[in-house]
Amino acid sequence: xxxxxxxxxxxxxxxxxxxxxxxxxxxxxxxxxxxxxxxxxxxxxxxxxxxxxxxxxxxxxxxxxxxxxxxxxxxxxxxxxxxxxxxxxxxxxxxxxxxxxxxxxxxxxxxxxxxxxxxxxxxxxxxxxxxxxxxxxxxxxxxxxxxxxxxxxxxxxxxxxxxxxxxxxxxxxxxxxxxxxxxxxxxxxxxxxxxxxxxxxxxxxxxxxxxxxxxxxxxxxxxxxxxxxxxxxxxxxxxxxxxxxxxxxxxxxxxxxxxxxxxxxxxxxxxxxxxxxxxxxxxxxxxxxxxxxxxxxxxxxxxxxxxxxxxxxxxxxxxxxxxxxxxxxxxxxxxxxxxxxxxxxxxxxxxxxxxxxxxxxxxxxxxxxxxxxxxxxxxxxxxxxxxxxxxxxxxxxxxxxxxxxxxxxxxxxxxxxxxxxxxxxxxxxxxxxxxxxxxxxxxxxxxxxxxxxxxxxxxxxxxxxxxxxxxxxxxxxxxxxxxxxxxxxxxxxxxxxxxxxxxxxxxxxxxxxxxxxxxxxxxxxxxxxxxxxxxxx
Amino acid sequence: xxxxxxxxxxxxxxxxxxxxxxxxxxxxxxxxxxxxxxxxxxxxxxxxxxxxxxxxxxxxxxxxxxxxxxxxxxxxxxxxxxxxxxxxxxxxxxxxxxxxxxxxxxxxxxxxxxxxxxxxxxxxxxxxxxxxxxxxxx
Numbered sequence: 001x002x003x004x005x006x007x008x009x010x011x012x013x014x015x016x017x018x019x020x021x022x023x024x025x026x027x028x029x030x031x032x033x034x035x036x037x038x039x040x041x042x043x044x045x046x047x048x049x050x051x052x053x054x055x056x057x058x059x060x061x062x063x064x065x066x067x068x069x070x071x072x073x074x075x076x077x078x079x080x081x082x083x084x085x086x087x088x089x090x091x092x093x094x095x096x097x098x099x100x101x102x103x104x105x106x107x108x109x110x111x112x113x114x115x116x117x118x119x120x121x122x123x124x125x126x127x128x129x130x131x132x133x134x135x136x137x138x139x140x141x142x143x144x145x146x147x148x149x150x151x152x153x154x155x156x157x158x159x160x161x162x163x164x165x166x167x168x169x170x171x172x173x174x175x176x177x178x179x180x181x182x183x184x185x186x187x188x189x190x191x192x193x194x195x196x197x198x199x200x201x202x203x204x205x206x207x208x209x210x211x212x213x214x215x216x217x218x219x220x221x222x223x224x225x226x227x228x229x230x231x232x233x234x235x236x237x238x239x240x241x242x243x244x245x246x247x248x249x250x251x252x253x254x255x256x257x258x259x260x261x262x263x264x265x266x267x268x269x270x271x272x273x274x275x276x277x278x279x280x281x282x283x284x285x286x287x288x289x290x291x292x293x294x295x296x297x298x299x300x301x302x303x304x305x306x307x308x309x310x311x312x313x314x315x316x317x318x319x320x321x322x323x324x325x326x327x328x329x330x331x332x333x334x335x336x337x338x339x340x341x342x343x344x345x346x347x348x349x350x351x352x353x354x355x356x357x358x359x360x361x362x363x364x365x366x367x368x369x370x371x372x373x374x375x376x377x378x379x380x381x382x383x384x385x386x387x388x389x390x391x392x393x394x395x396x397x398x399x400x401x402x403x404x405x406x407x408x409x410x411x412x413x414x415x416x417x418x419x420x421x422x423x424x425x426x427x428x429x430x431x432x433x434x435x436x437x438x439x440x441x442x443x444x445x446x447x448x449x450x451x452x453x454x455x456x457x458x459x460x461x462x463x464x465x466x467x468x469x470x471x472x473x474x475x476x477x478x479x480x481x482x483x484x485x486x487x488x489x490x491x492x493x494x495x496x497x498x499x500x501x502x503x504x505x506x507x508x509x510x511x512x513x514x515x516x517x518x519x520x521x522x523x524x525x526x527x528x529x530x531x532x533x534x535x536x537x
Numbered sequence: 538x539x540x541x542x543x544x545x546x547x548x549x550x551x552x553x554x555x556x557x558x559x560x561x562x563x564x565x566x567x568x569x570x571x572x573x574x575x576x577x578x579x580x581x582x583x584x585x586x587x588x589x590x591x592x593x594x595x596x597x598x599x600x601x602x603x604x605x606x607x608x609x610x611x612x613x614x615x616x617x618x619x620x621x622x623x624x625x626x627x628x629x630x631x632x633x634x635x636x637x638x639x640x641x642x643x644x645x646x647x648x649x650x651x652x653x654x655x656x657x658x659x660x661x662x663x664x665x666x667x668x669x670x671x672x673x674x675x
Contacts, residue, residue, distance in 0.1 A: 047642045050634070051581045054625050058582070106672040113673055124672045144653070148667050163652045171653070175661040180668050183653045190647050200644035211644070325645050339670055359642060360628040364620065375620075380560035387637065 006030040006231070007530070009251055009266030011238050011281065013037075014092020015512055016272030016499040016519045018221035019135060023523040025228045029530070032264055034236040034254055037071035037089035040218055045208025053361035056207035062087060062096050063463050070257065071235070073415035073422070075276065077462075080424035082307045084465040086274050090234060091218030093274070094512065096206050097466065098394075099187040099214050100330050100353050101141050102509035103132050103150060103517075107339060111400075111505045115340045115347045118400050119504040122476055122485035123521075129153055131517035131524075139215040139516065140193040143185030149335040158190045161199065166321045166391035167331035170354055173450035174334065184330040184353060187215030187512070195219050203328040203356045236262070239419050241269060241285040241294055241495070248536040249294075249495045252281075255417045267535035268526070270487075272499045272519065275305065275468030276407050279501060280422045282472065283409050295472070295489035300482050302408055304401035304470040305424065306506035309432050311350075311395040311440050312368045312458035314357065315447030316385050324388050326356035334393075337442055338508060346434040348398040350508040352443060357390045368392060368458030385454070392458075393443040397436050398508035401470050402429060436460075467500070467511050474502040487522040493534045498522045539586065544593045545571040550601040552623045562636060565627050574626030582625070588618045 008024050010017045013035035024031045044059040046052045057066075062085035064072035071088040087096045106125035111118045129151070136156045145155025160183035163171060167183075174181040188205065189196035199213040212219060226232055235257035242250045242263070251265040271278040279302040283293040293301050330353030338349040357363070363386040364374055374382040410423035444455045474497075475481030478490035483502050489495040498519040500511050507514070526533070540548075552565035568574060579586050592615050596604045608616040627633060634640070653659050 048644075050629055050641050051578075052642050053628075054578065054621075055581050058584070105669050107670045110673055114670060126672060146663065148662055148665065149669050151669070151671065159649075159651070160653065162648055162650070163658075168652060168655070168658070171658050172656075175658065178665060180665075181662060183659075198647060200646055202642040202644060204642050324639065325642070335668065339668070360637060360639060361624055364624040366617070366620075375555045377557060377559070379556050380562050384560065387639075 004030065005265045005267060006032040007266070008268050008270060009034070009264055010270045010272055011252060012092060012271065012273035012277065012499070013090045013222060013232060014272060014274065015094050015217050015516050018217035018225065019516045019519040020270060020272065020498055020523040021225045021230045022138070022221055023520060023527060025225060025230050027527040029527070031230045032266065033230060033232045034238055034252060034264060035090055035232060035234050036237040038234045039090045040095045042208055042210065045210045047202045047204035047208065047210045052204065053359050056204070060096055060207040062466065064088065070416070073419070074413055076410045076413050076421060076423035080426040081428045081462070082309070082426060082465040083462045084276055084307070084424060084468060085463055086276065086468065089218070090222055090232065091216045093466070094216035095218060097512060098206050098328060098510070100510040101139070101143065101185040101187045101513045102333070102351055104507045104509055104514050105149060105335070105338060106151065108505065108507040108509070111348070117347055119475065121504050122474060125151065128514070128517050128521060131520045132513060135513070135516040135520055139187050139220050140189045140196045141185060141187055141215065142190040144183045147182040149180060149182065149338065156185060158193055160184065161186060161188065161190050161327045161329065161331065164322060164326050164331050165319070166323055166356070167354055169317070170391070170446060170450045171332055173446060174336070177449055179334060179446070180336040181332045181334045184333040186327055186329045188327055188329050189213045189215065195223070199327065201325045201327060203325050203358055205328045237417055237419070238281055239284060239417065241281060243287055243289065243294065243492070244536050246536070247289060247492060248534060249492055250536045259417065268494045268496065268533060270496045270498055274499060275471045275501045276422050278497055278499055279407050279471040280409065284419065290491070295482055295491045295495055297491050298479055298482055300403070300473055302471050303403045303406045304473050305405045305407055305426055305468070306399040306401055306470040307426060307465040308399050308467040308506060309397040309428050309436050310464035311397065311436050311460065312392050313395070313440055313443040313447060314368050314390050314392040314456045314458060315450060315452030316390050316454040316456070317452055319389065321389050321391050323356040323390050324359050328355055330355050330394070334446070337439060344438055346431045346438065348400065348435065348508060350395050350397045350435060350439045352393045352395050352439070355392055355394055357386070357392055360387055363387050366459070367461050369456060370459040372456055393446065395436070395439045395443060396508050396510060397432055397439065399432055399506045400429060401473070401505060407471055467506065469500045469503045469506045469511060472497045472501040473504050475504060486525040494536070496522065496526065540575065540590070544590070545575070547593050547596050548575070551596060551605060551619060554601055554605055555619065555623050556627055562633065565623055568627050568630040568633055570623055570626040574629050577629050578622060578626045585618060585622055588615070589622060592618055
């Protein structure tokens with residue numbers, strides 16, 4: 001006797017899929033998950049080896065074009081100012097994220113109302129707040145309640161990491177300037193917590209955490225989900241969703257790693273494949289009834305791509321900052337210039353996170369040091385001015401949605417299964433450029449006020465598209481959005497998108513906190529309304 | 538690791554221009570960048586071998602200073618190979634690491650001391666009050 005069809009099929013085993021699957025299986029639903037990657041191989045994590053800095057980029061690169069792992073699909077980024085960064089594996093982007101755990105601020109949900117641009121979200125901060133609190137417990141977040149940049153409420157379950165010498169210095173400077181700072185929230189365990197061990201400050205969070213201290217969902221969710229009954233199929237690359245005569249999704253066709261095609265039926269299908277993977281699957285799933293791709297009557301699938309232009313400013317200090325180590329991660333964050341000030345000549349803002357600068361080889365590379373000379377007669381002096389004596393602000397700039405910034409199917413490029421690859425068409429807007437320049441200048445002032453003997457503004461680099469947002473926008477109007485406030489496709493009632501693709505605006509925050517909270521809110525709604533859910537016959 | 542002694546000599550000359558001796562630290566060649574350091578590096582980064590060999594071929598019969606200056610001016614990719622490989626091998630040297638007091642990205646358990654509470658640091662932020670714009674009323 002064959003197994004009954006699952007209630008829910010989830011595509012993608014990143015944070016979206018992990019959070020949603022957890023909620024569904026808790027509600028007694030049958031859940032199948034398709035993930036094109038495998039489990040991360042932490043035997044390739046080299047943080048505890050002398051060659052760490054040499055090998056980190058090879059094994060843990062976030063750029064699939066560089067990584068070229070069997071699970072990766074190529075991305076044509078030749079017409080994009082920024083290259084996409086993602087990770088195809090159980091855990092998705094959380095395997096390589098820096099674990100900056102930032103809630104959005106209330107204004108992020110009301111950009112049209114407050115700043116007269118883009119769109120409001122069909123929900124408020126207050127509606128999302130209980131879901132933030134729940135997922136923060138599940139991910140083992142460290143931080144401190146009471147941050148003056150957010151409404152009051154419950155804080156994360158673990159205490160924050162140390163400010164460290166760099167954080168204390170900059171915090172004192174910000175207090176003198178009257179600028180905001182706060183002990184930074186991170187998805188990094190500072191104490192033993194469930195499956196997580198405490199962080200040991202190797203500053204290697206993005207290149208394979210050897211301690212098991214980072215709240216990545218391959219640790220915090222998937223083993224528990226599987227134990228609870230979720231069926232996770234790895235090496236499963238979806239090529240299209242199928243639709244019945246009634247216009248309902250019946251499931252997904254996928255290739256296994258041997259190239260065989262399978263079909264997974266389900267009552268409801270949920271996409272959590274990233275701001276590139278999700279619209280790609282919808283565009284691949286065209287039919288005579290949906291000639292422009294599934295759920296695309298608005299024409300917005302793949303459009304409004306937002307990627308957060310990223311800037312870095314480094315300060316060099318006379319004293320030991322112990323900056324080879326720490327949280328990478330962030331020690332403090334500042335949201336002083338996050339809110340709009342029309343006098344600045346642009347709208348919206350950016351979040352700053354203060355980080356260490358790493359080991360010796362990192363002192364000689366083009367990023368973040370740019371053309372600042374190090375080689376030759378003064379090598380050792382230049383090196384020692386940087387090594388262990390530097391700290392850097394990483395600046396996440398809000399990127400407003402523009403319909404011409406988009407992901408499309410490439411007419412020629414294909415992945416290893418012959419599926420059309422995504423192509424990015426993205427240009428940084430004038431607003432984003434002004435915003436970035438303003439924040440780089442203020443961050444310089446911050447580090448100078450902290451006593452930096454020299455401040456270096458890093459060159460902009462392409463491989464910073466960690467945050468892939470907006471490509472299946474949510475909203476109440478079916479002609480101007482792809483999904484509703486619960487992630488349900490306007491055109492296909494048993495098809496949902498829960499990931500960052502549905503964000504109407506990008507905020508200026510690292511997005512995983514809101515991706516997770518939103519996925520839980522959407523999943524909760526589906527659970528509560530499952531008896532009303534239309535499903536295929 | 539497939540490099541001739543002549544190639545290693547060319548590399549040593551180039552490497553010493555990037556990292557000469559100074560401040561009590563050895564030069565690149567003294568630290569074995571063209572010998573055991575290079576072998577150790579190529580064992581974990583074999584992808585750098587062919588670009589390196591191509592670069593050393595071009596450097597033959599050229600003055601090392603002139604060659605490096607030309608790479609920096611006109612061939613950032615080739616210079617990038619040198620700029621990764623030379624310090625990469627240099628900082629693998631145990632004596633250099635000892636002099637730097639650097640024991641790798643070693644474990645440093647978190648001190649549970651709440652340093653954000655010291656000297657009234659955080660109170661100053663709290664006293665300045667909220668900085669967010671609340672959700673506007675409908």
